[in-house]
Amino acid sequence: MGGFPIERIRAITFPPPPSIADVAGRADVGLVRMNFNESARAPSPKAMEAASLALLDANRYPDHESRVLAAAIHDKTGVPVDRMSFGNGSGEVLVAAAMVSIEPGDEAVMPAPTFPTCGKGVQIAGGRIVNVPLKPDGSNDIPAMLAAVTERTRLFYLCTPNNPTGGVIAADDLRTAFNKVPDTCMLVVDEAYFEFASVEGGPDVLSLLKERAGPWIVTRSFSKAYCMAGLRVGYALASDNDIAYGLWQLRPNFNLGRPALAAAAAAMRDEAYLQETLRLTIAGRQRLSEALASLGFEAFPSFANFLTVRAPLPASKLGRELEKKKILVQPLPWPDERGSLRITVDSRESTNRLVEALADLIEP
Ligand SMILES: *Cc1c(COP(=O)(O)O)cnc(C)c1O
Numbered sequence: 001m002g003g004f005p006i007e008r009i010r011a012i013t014f015p016p017p018p019s020i021a022d023v024a025g026r027a028d029v030g031l032v033r034m035n036f037n038e039s040a041r042a043p044s045p046k047a048m049e050a051a052s053l054a055l056l057d058a059n060r061y062p063d064h065e066s067r068v069l070a071a072a073i074h075d076k077t078g079v080p081v082d083r084m085s086f087g088n089g090s091g092e093v094l095v096a097a098a099m100v101s102i103e104p105g106d107e108a109v110m111p112a113p114t115f116p117t118c119g120k121g122v123q124i125a126g127g128r129i130v131n132v133p134l135k136p137d138g139s140n141d142i143p144a145m146l147a148a149v150t151e152r153t154r155l156f157y158l159c160t161p162n163n164p165t166g167g168v169i170a171a172d173d174l175r176t177a178f179n180k181v182p183d184t185c186m187l188v189v190d191e192a193y194f195e196f197a198s199v200e201g202g203p204d205v206l207s208l209l210k211e212r213a214g215p216w217i218v219t220r221s222f223s224k225a226y227c228m229a230g231l232r233v234g235y236a237l238a239s240d241n242d243i244a245y246g247l248w249q250l251r252p253n254f255n256l257g258r259p260a261l262a263a264a265a266a267a268m269r270d271e272a273y274l275q276e277t278l279r280l281t282i283a284g285r286q287r288l289s290e291a292l293a294s295l296g297f298e299a300f301p302s303f304a305n306f307l308t309v310r311a312p313l314p315a316s317k318l319g320r321e322l323e324k325k326k327i328l329v330q331p332l333p334w335p336d337e338r339g340s341l342r343i344t345v346d347s348r349e350s351t352n353r354l355v356e357a358l359a360d361l362i363e364p
Contacts, residue, residue, distance in 0.1 A: 014120045035344065043279070087256075095118070101188075109132060109155070115164075134167070143177055153185050156186070160189065175236055191219065214239075217238050
């Protein structure tokens, strides 16, 4: 295969996600899935109704412009529809954000650890990732990231709240980044957990971006607070139409299906359901945090639907033992060798099963 980009593509260092077998097309109910930051709730009933209605026209291609969804996003954010793009999950727009910014040999400054997909896009485009360790609280270290910028830097990726740690970037740090990241550099802010951070008083990224003269892209998702991970909808908001059109050109034709588009628009208009999801998730996180604290785990501050905790035992070992009991969590090699566990806030029953299993493992 000499000479084809496939060599470089195969060498991409981010593995595909682990597969979790469904049973007869349904998510395996015997399994506690606390490793993907999915919601334990079904989508809004209005979203499900809209998706079912959309199935009646499944023989017809969907609206590539996604006008119904674009209007809902406009009403919620105030961003004009010609500054948006859409992806089959926000992962797609994160890859596109890298591809419109990076030429081979360019550099991308990123926090580490963070969500991998923008970095994957950087490698697809032939760029080089410059990793900057997180702050001890699990948020992006803005001064250290700014110090890593060189004249080759074309992309500056922020993730707030950061996955896999949960920390948010403070308003002052965001302001500094938005002013100091050079205008020759694309600033990407991954806000997959925007709705959680926003209801908990996190800084308003979109309004702070008004202070930035240079280009930017914000990405958001329907997979987390809107409980639609299985439907695959994400979107990007860009500083201007030229960037949005660039992202748009990278979309494969009709990349979002009718049911997904209809469900996303209806979910966004169902504010009451969203608020209920946020309230239940935050209460569940509090409960999880208290139960784990009583077992000697220390939680990092989280503004998202997951909790990252320091274990009294090596995290990778705990992860393997839990898996034997059909409980999936995400062990992390951070902040040191002992590691930590990223645990999705799930149902009360899942939380109870996890806490019981951990109690057995820690005090046999
Ligand atoms: C979950 C997640 C995404 C991507 O979600 P999609 O399902 O592709 O929309 C992007 N960024 C972060 C930080 C995430 O946690």
